[in-house]
Amino acid sequence: MEDKLDLKNVKQRINHIEEVLSSVAAGDLDVRVDSTVEDDLTGIEEAINILIEDLTYELKQSINMQNDLQEKLKKIQDQQKTIVQQQEDLMELSSPVSKVWDNILILPVIGTLDSQRTQIMMENLLQKIVDTGCTMAILDITGVPTVDTQVANHLLKTVTSARLLGADCIISGISPAIAQTIVHLGIDLSIIRTKATLQDAMIYAMKQNKKSDALITSNLDEIEEREE
Amino acid sequence: MDHFQEKKIPIIKIGSYLIVSIQVDMHDKLALQLQSQILEEIEKTGAKGVLIDISVLEMVDSFIGRMLSGMASMASIMDAAVVIVGMQPAVAITLVELGLEMPGVDTALNMERGMELLERRMASINDD
Numbered sequence: 001m002e003d004k005l006d007l008k009n010v011k012q013r014i015n016h017i018e019e020v021l022s023s024v025a026a027g028d029l030d031v032r033v034d035s036t037v038e039d040d041l042t043g044i045e046e047a048i049n050i051l052i053e054d055l056t057y058e059l060k061q062s063i064n065m066q067n068d069l070q071e072k073l074k075k076i077q078d079q080q081k082t083i084v085q086q087q088e089d090l091m092e093l094s095s096p097v098s099k100v101w102d103n104i105l106i107l108p109v110i111g112t113l114d115s116q117r118t119q120i121m122m123e124n125l126l127q128k129i130v131d132t133g134c135t136m137a138i139l140d141i142t143g144v145p146t147v148d149t150q151v152a153n154h155l156l157k158t159v160t161s162a163r164l165l166g167a168d169c170i171i172s173g174i175s176p177a178i179a180q181t182i183v184h185l186g187i188d189l190s191i192i193r194t195k196a197t198l199q200d201a202m203i204y205a206m207k208q209n210k211k212s213d214a215l216i217t218s219n220l221d222e223i224e225e226r227e228e
Numbered sequence: 229m230d231h232f233q234e235k236k237i238p239i240i241k242i243g244s245y246l247i248v249s250i251q252v253d254m255h256d257k258l259a260l261q262l263q264s265q266i267l268e269e270i271e272k273t274g275a276k277g278v279l280i281d282i283s284v285l286e287m288v289d290s291f292i293g294r295m296l297s298g299m300a301s302m303a304s305i306m307d308a309a310v311v312i313v314g315m316q317p318a319v320a321i322t323l324v325e326l327g328l329e330m331p332g333v334d335t336a337l338n339m340e341r342g343m344e345l346l347e348r349r350m351a352s353i354n355d356d
Binding site for chain 1: 325338345
């Protein structure tokens with residue numbers, strides 16, 4: 001059975017418990033309450049020891065968790081960097097404007113259009129129109145999978161700005177799916193000249209070229225005739 | 229008032245066309261003055277076409293934009309076609325973003341193309 005509480009020792013033992021508790025509070029988790037005798041205080045001493053064990057375990061657990069989280073965060077940051085890098089690459093690749101014939105520019109659009117990309121595309125196209133002096137621009141959207149209201153709006157804006165510069169824009173390669181969406185969305189593309197394929201657009205543009213050349217020559221002839 | 233009058237934008241008549249080259253920054257008063265100046269000149273000379281060169285303008289606000297498109301419709305009811313030439317890409321984007329798409333205004337890349345456009349216009353009218 002339990003020994004009688006030895007009052008002489010009690011003060012010393014309580015002091016010891018206090019010391020242990022204060023060092024635990026200071027962060028030292030290796031200390032334990034030593035008890036040599038078994039009496040009424042032993043229960044408390046053991047409880048304190050168990051508490052310290054539990055605390056140590058929880059602390060370890062939370063440190064592990066923190067490390068895990070940090071690793072994951074680093075991974076996510078790396079992925080984000082890759083995404084940004086790829087977006088920049090895509091941006092550079094996305095909008096080549098090439099002159100394919102006298103007076104004719106082609107802008108093939110491939111991939112999904114977002115507002116940032118369309119903005120860059122639009123600026124490139126307009127700048128190229130001014131630089132080359134071409135008055136026909138063909139926007140080929142064969143490679144665009146879907147068109148929503150925003151994209152249609154961007155296309156309209158591009159065509160309108162090109163018109164303000166004095167160039168005609170033709171849109172070619174509208175797929176059945178896109179045609180359906182555009183009509184279902186109620187977007188009016190009738191102010192834009194659309195052609196089925198890039199080939200049709202090229203033929204139209206070249207005819208238009210010829211027409212304007214012919215008109216000018218006939219006009220000049222007329223003026224000459226009048227002068228004679 | 230006198231100050232603005234001194235800074236008139238020159239209007240040059242060549243053949244049956246008027247050529248206006250805007251080479252200063254436009255402010256609202258100057259724009260309005262230019263508008264009436266051009267219309268008066270159309271009446272006086274009986275010009276059939278007006279070429280407005282805005283290639284130097286780096287900024288066109290909604291007021292100037294509206295003035296330009298207004299002038300085109302005014303001139304067209306006076307039987308003169310207005311062609312705006314040499315608009316800069318940034319200006320075009322700004323105007324479209326402002327919702328000023330200038331329907332009914334003819335545009336051309338440069339003075340030469342604008343001239344061709346007017347010639348073509350004249351030719352088709354003569355054909356009719």
